[in-house]
Every structure is written in structure tokens, then in C-alpha cells.
Amino acid sequence: MICEHCKQRNATVTVTQVQNSQKVEHHYCDVCASQFHPFHAEFKQEPVSIQQLLSNWFGSPTWQQKVGEKQQAPTQQQTCPHCGFTYKRFLKEGKFGCPGCYDSFAEHLPKLFNRIQAGPQHIGKMPGAHSNVYVIKKQIEDIRKRMKDAVDEEQFEEAAKLRDEAKELESQLQFEGGDVS
Amino acid sequence: MIEPFLERATPVWMQVEDDYSDIVISTRIRLARNLDGYRFPLVFSEDEALQVEQAVTHAIQDSPKLHERYSYFAIKDLTPLQRQILVEKHLISPQLAKKELVGSMLLSEDESISIMVNEEDHLRIQCMTASFQLQKAYEQANKIDRALEGVLPYAFRDNFGYLTSCPTNIGTGLRASVMMHLPVLTLTGQMNQIINAMTRLGMTVRGIYGEGSENLGNVYQVSNQITLGKTEDDILADIQSVAEKIIQKERHARGKLMDKAELALEDRIYRALGTLTHARILTSEEAATCLSNVRLGVDLQLIDGIKAATLNECIVCMQPGFLQHYAGEALPPSERDRVRAKMLREALFQENLSKPTIGGKGEDSYDV
Numbered sequence: 150m151i152c153e154h155c156k157q158r159n160a161t162v163t164v165t166q167v168q169n170s171q172k173v174e175h176h177y178c179d180v181c182a183s184q185f186h187p188f189h190a191e192f193k194q195e196p197v198s199i200q201q202l203l204s205n206w207f208g209s210p211t212w213q214q215k216v217g218e219k220q221q222a223p224t225q226q227q228t229c230p231h232c233g234f235t236y237k238r239f240l241k242e243g244k245f246g247c248p249g250c251y252d253s254f255a256e257h258l259p260k261l262f263n264r265i266q267a268g269p270q271h272i273g274k275m276p277g278a279h280s281n282v283y284v285i286k287k288q289i290e291d292i293r294k295r296m297k298d299a300v301d302e303e304q305f306e307e308a309a310k311l312r313d314e315a316k317e318l319e320s321q322l323q324f325e326g327g328d329v330s
Numbered sequence: 331m332i333e334p335f336l337e338r339a340t341p342v343w344m345q346v347e348d349d350y351s352d353i354v355i356s357t358r359i360r361l362a363r364n365l366d367g368y369r370f371p372l373v374f375s376e377d378e379a380l381q382v383e384q385a386v387t388h389a390i391q392d393s394p395k396l397h398e399r400y401s402y403f404a405i406k407d408l409t410p411l412q413r414q415i416l417v418e419k420h421l422i423s424p425q426l427a428k429k430e431l432v433g434s435m436l437l438s439e440d441e442s443i444s445i446m447v448n449e450e451d452h453l454r455i456q457c458m459t460a461s462f463q464l465q466k467a468y469e470q471a472n473k474i475d476r477a478l479e480g481v482l483p484y485a486f487r488d489n490f491g492y493l494t495s496c497p498t499n500i501g502t503g504l505r506a507s508v509m510m511h512l513p514v515l516t517l518t519g520q521m522n523q524i525i526n527a528m529t530r531l532g533m534t535v536r537g538i539y540g541e542g543s544e545n546l547g548n549v550y551q552v553s554n555q556i557t558l559g560k561t562e563d564d565i566l567a568d569i570q571s572v573a574e575k576i577i578q579k580e581r582h583a584r585g586k587l588m589d590k591a592e593l594a595l596e597d598r599i600y601r602a603l604g605t606l607t608h609a610r611i612l613t614s615e616e617a618a619t620c621l622s623n624v625r626l627g628v629d630l631q632l633i634d635g636i637k638a639a640t641l642n643e644c645i646v647c648m649q650p651g652f653l654q655h656y657a658g659e660a661l662p663p664s665e666r667d668r669v670r671a672k673m674l675r676e677a678l679f680q681e682n683l684s685k686p687t688i689g690g691k692g693e694d695s696y697d698v
Contacts, residue, residue: 162526179522232369244450247369248493253502258490261497267532268559271491273502274472276479303570 152178228251285322289315331388332403334654336415339342339646343439343460345639350462352629353577355509355549355642358420361475362494362503363453365514370495371432371448379432382452385482390436390445395477398443400436405429411660414651420458424450443470450495450563451503453478462573464506464566472562491558501558504565508573513626514583515576521550524576532556533572536664547618547645552576584630599627607678613669617648636678644677 151162158178166173208310225237231249237256251258259269292315298307344356363387364370390400405413405426411437413427421441426433426449436445446454455478457470478484487495491501499505515521525535536551552573555563587595602623605616612620625635625641646652648670654661657669 161656179526182526234373242372243491243493243497244372245497246369246373247365250485251490251493255489258497262558263502266501267556268560270489271487271501271558273491273504273561274566275488276484276486276489277476278665288671308399 150176152176152181154178154181227254289318289322292318310316331401332408332412334403335419335437335441336420338410338441339419339643339652340639343440344642345443345460346460347459347638348448350521350577351460353510353580354462354511355460355511356458357463357467358507358509359457359464359471360505360507361455361471362481362492362499362505363475363478364493364495365452368452371450371452372424372495374448376431379448383432383447384433386435386445386447386453386478387436389478389481390474393477393481396474398438399443399579400443401440403435403437403531404604405433405435406431411651411654415655417448418646418649418651422446423449423454426523442475444472451499453482462508464508464570467529468504468506468562468566484658498555499557502560502562504557504562505553506566506569507551508569509549510576510582511547511549511578511622512576513604513622515580516548518583518587520579520583524579528572529553531568531572533569546615548622549645565591582654584626590632595630596627596632599623599630599632603633603678604625606674609671609684611667611668612648612674614648614650614670617670617674618645621645621648624678632684644674645671647677689698 152158152160152173154177157197158180159175160185161179162177162182164175164182165175166175173320211298224242225235227248228234229250230253232246234250234253236254239250239254248309275284292311296308296311296315300307367381367506368374368382369426371379374382380549387402390396391402405422406429408416414423416435417424417427421437421444422435423446424447426435429448432448435454436447438444438501442458444456444458446456455471455474456660457467457474459467459470470507475491487493492503494500494503512521517522528535534553536553537546537549544566552569554569556565588685602620605612606620609616621644624633624636624640628638628641647656650661650666653666653669653673656673657665661669
């Protein structure tokens with residue numbers, strides 16, 4: 150296949166774009182592709198590119214934007230009580246206003262992180278205090294699972310032992326300042 | 331006192347040479363952190379900025395766990411030229427340098443650690459090493475992070491990790507960058523392919539002389555784009571393996587080029603050296619290209635008597651801020667090309683390169 154752009158070199162790169170939920174495929178050669186590449190946009194206008202990405206993915210589709218302000222998607226008008234940032238403003242700026250925004254808009258974020266990150270869940274390092282709580286929570290979950298297995302197998306003595314272990318950890322968790330739920 | 335930090339083009343830690351020094355120039359780790367209860371610098375008030383700055387400065391300077399001494403500088407107290415030099419040395423970001431009211435930096439004595447306060451995030455811990463030492467740089471950054479987490483109320487959530495102003499830094503807040511000199515991959519046109527492949531792996535490639543400079547001087551910075559959903563170890567391991575592959579490719583390409591066209595390559599390298607040691611006007615593009623060629627010559631042992639460290643220094647020094655500092659005055663762009671040529675001539679002649687006839691290092695003393 151020949152590159153769509155220069156119509157000279159062999160097409161080696163396939164660019165798939167989704168525009169208005171229509172999938173469009175383009176075939177370019179190395180040289181042309183590198184010019185259309187999102188990277189190139191990033192060199193020159195980094196702040197814009199992330200905003201554009203965000204509004205393209207999560208803003209209202211163009212056919213909705215004609216509708217009056219009042220009928221705008223309710224998610225966009227959602228406001229962070231800590232800093233007054235609206236979700237719409239986040240889409241526009243590509244940045245959050247305060248740490249609280251992550252709580253205020255929590256429900257929309259996993260979808261976003263699935264696209265721009267490796268996943269929606271942090272699995273890396275934690276501050277020391279957090280990691281204690283986290284480790285204990287994991288242990289409790291594990292014990293509860295084993296407790297259920299023990300009950301299923303009618304090993305009640307074992308289950309009771311596990312229950313005591315879980316209780317012990319829960320009180321430790323309260324001491325560390327985590328909530329038991 | 332900011333002056334000592336402006337005098338040296340490259341700090342002492344850059345002088346280290348190891349097995350990777352022929353290709354990797356430096357390694358950088360950055361951790362982005364924020365404090366709960368304060369708005370991000372994008373929208374915070376001056377009052378909040380001040381509180382954040384005091385908390386962070388206090389935490390760093392008075393920490394019993396941090397043994398390095400940190401000098402504190404408020405950006406607003408620095409002249410535009412001083413700021414530009416700090417940017418050219420990669421000690422602060424261009425974004426921090428633009429701050430009018432808030433924003434400050436804490437710099438370790440040896441310049442390997444710089445902590446930016448109230449840039450895009452409340453806190454950015456940046457650690458640099460010479461050559462290819464991701465683990466060492468990360469351990470350094472991690473040590474500072476661990477010391478600060480006990481004192482500062484870090485914004486952290488179980489689900490999203492460390493919270494940052496921009497969702498591209500969320501999670502680990504970790505950006506690892508390896509700066510590499512890849513002249514032969516560029517020459518043989520393999521870089522585009524590599525750049526394409528790296529995007530698919532969630533990595534970015536940029537030039538070093540600032541945004542938009544792309545591959546000026548054939549120096550590229552490879553860094554991770556993904557910060558959430560991967561552990562720090564995995565992010566570092568991925569960058570490590572990608573960088574190693576690129577190093578291998580560059581070495582392989584260098585070997586092949588030497589086999590096939592040693593004379594042509596040697597010619598190209600010595601022409602570049604000739605230009606650097608004799609030209610009277612040098613644009614930054616031409617200087618960067620020549621420095622890249624000479625560096626390749628040094629790495630391939632085609633040129634004797636010039637140290638890679640000197641060339642690293644020249645790469646930093648030839649930028650506009652440093653040139654004006656060197657000249658001791660503000661220079662219009664046309665003048666810069668003249669001063670750049672003079673500075674490079676002096677720097678490379680000092681290397682004791684040409685044995686006969688050249689005595690002084692004055693501007694025209696060898697111009698017989």
C-alpha cells in the first residue's frame with residue numbers, strides 16, 4: 150500500500166481515528182506519520198493537546214453543544230466543594246483545582262485513567278502511614294476469606310481462631326487511624 | 331547566593347564516566363507531590379502559596395533525615411538571566427522560571443537534587459545522575475520523599491495514588507528520563523521508527539534544548555508517560571530495558587558505520603572539529619551538530635585529547651543564557667553567534683588539542 154499523504158513511499162503506519170463515533174483508518178509512511186503524530190503536536194502545544202484530548206473524550210459531542218446551556222450534561226456542571234472547580238473547567242484546562250477534585254469527580258475518573266494511563270488503580274508506593282493501614286486491610290480481607298472457607302468446610306474451630314485474628318487486626322487498624330468497613 | 335550555581339556549566343556529578351557514558355549523558359527522576367488541604371498552584375491564592383512554601387521549606391531544611399544542605403531561592407528574587415541559566419542547566423523547569431509571584435527552589439550543594447516548590451504541583455523532587463543510573467537516582471528521590479511524607483500532609487488516595495494537578499502525573503507521580511546522544515541512529519534515519527515504537531510502549535521522546543528543538547545535537551530524552559497502574563519498579567524497569575535496547579542499536583549502528591565508512595565518518599568528525607575550533611560565527615544549530623559529531627569522534631576514539639566532559643559542558647554553555655553570562659552582558663541574537671564561536675574556540679583549544687603554534691587562548695592570538 151502507498152502512503153495516503155505523500156503517495157510515494159510504502160505505507161507502514163496505520164492510524165485509526167474515531168470521529169463522531171465513526172472509525173476512520175489512514176495509512177501513512179514513517180515520514181508522514183511522524184508529522185501527524187500526536188508527539189509533534191505535543192512539542193509545540195503541550196498544554197493544548199491534553200485539553201483537546203480530554204474534551205474530545207469526555208466533553209459533549211459536537212451535536213450536543215448546540216443545545217442551550219441549561220440542557221448541558223449534568224456531569225459538566227458538577228462542582229468540587231473544596232475549590233469551586235467544575236468538571237467542565239477540568240475538561241477545558243486539562244488540570245484539576247485541588248486534591249479534593251479527585252474525590253468530587255471520582256466517578257468519572259476511572260474511565261479517563263483507563264485511556265491515558267495503564268489503569269485506574271494505583272499499585273505503586275504509598276506514604277508510610279497509608280501503607281500500614283493498607284497492609285492490615287489486605288490481611289483482614291485475606292483472613293475473612295479463609296474464615297468463610299473454613300465455615301464452608303465445617304471447620305468451626307479453625308473459623309473461630311481466624312475470627313479472633315481478624316478482630317485483633319481490626320483493633321490495630323483503628324489504632325492506626327483507618328476506618329473498619 | 332545563587333552565583334556559585336551559575337558559574338559551573340556542568341556540576342561535579344556530571345564528571346563521572348562509566349560503560350554507558352559513550353551514549354547516555356544523564357538520568358533524571360522526578361516525583362510530583364501535593365499537600366492535602368491546599369489548592370493546586372493553577373488556582374491557589376498567594377496566601378496558600380506562602381503556607382505551602384513555608385511548610386515545604388521548613389520540612390526540607392529542618393529534616394533530621396536529610397543530610398544534604400539545601401539552598402533556598404525564591405524565583406521572584408532572581409533576574410531573568412539567572413532564571414534562564416537555571417533552566418539551561420535543567421535545574422528548574424521553564425514553567426517555574428516564568429512565575430512572577432510564587433515559586434521557589436531548593437538546591438543541594440552538588441546540584442544533583444533540586445526541589446521545585448509551587449510549580450505545577452506543590453512539590454517536585456528532582457534527582458539527577460551522570461550516565462545511566464535510574465536506580466540510584468530513584469533511591470535518592472525516594473529517600474527525600476520518605477523523609478518528607480512524615481512531616482507533610484501528602485495528598486494521597488488508595489485508588490488514585492499521589493494526587494497531582496495534571497492527570498498525566500497521577501498515581502506514582504514518577505517521571506524517569508534518560509538523556510541519550512544518538513547521532514548514528516539519527517544519521518541512518520532509524521529514529522523515526524524508534525520514536526513510533528516508543529509511543530506504543532507509553533514513552534515519549536523529546537529534544538534537550540527545550541520544547542520544539544526536537545533532535546538538535548542528536549540528543550534525545552526518553553521518558554515514561556504512564557504514571558498510574560504500574561509500580562515504580564515496573565516503570566523504571568521498562569525505561570531501563572527500552573533505553574538499553576536503544577543503546578544497543580546505536581552501538582550496533584556505530585560499529586557498522588565504522589566498518590563501512592570509517593574514512594567518511596572521520597572526515598565528517600574532523601570537519602566538525604575544524605568548524606568548532608576555527609569558525610567566527612556559529613548558530614546554535616550548527617554548534618550543536620558539530621559538537622555532536624566531535625563527541626561521536628571522541629566516543630569512537632577517532633579523536634584524542636578532548637574529554638567527553640568538556641563537550642557536555644559546551645552543550646550547556648552554548649545556550650543563550652550562559653553565553654550572555656560568559657560575555658558579562660545582554661547580547662542581541664546576532665552577537666550571540668559571534669560570542670558562541672569564540673567561547674567554543676577557547677573551550678576546545680584549552681583541551682590542548684593542537685600541539686604546534688597555538689599558545690594563548692585569547693580571541694585572535696592564534697590567528698596568524
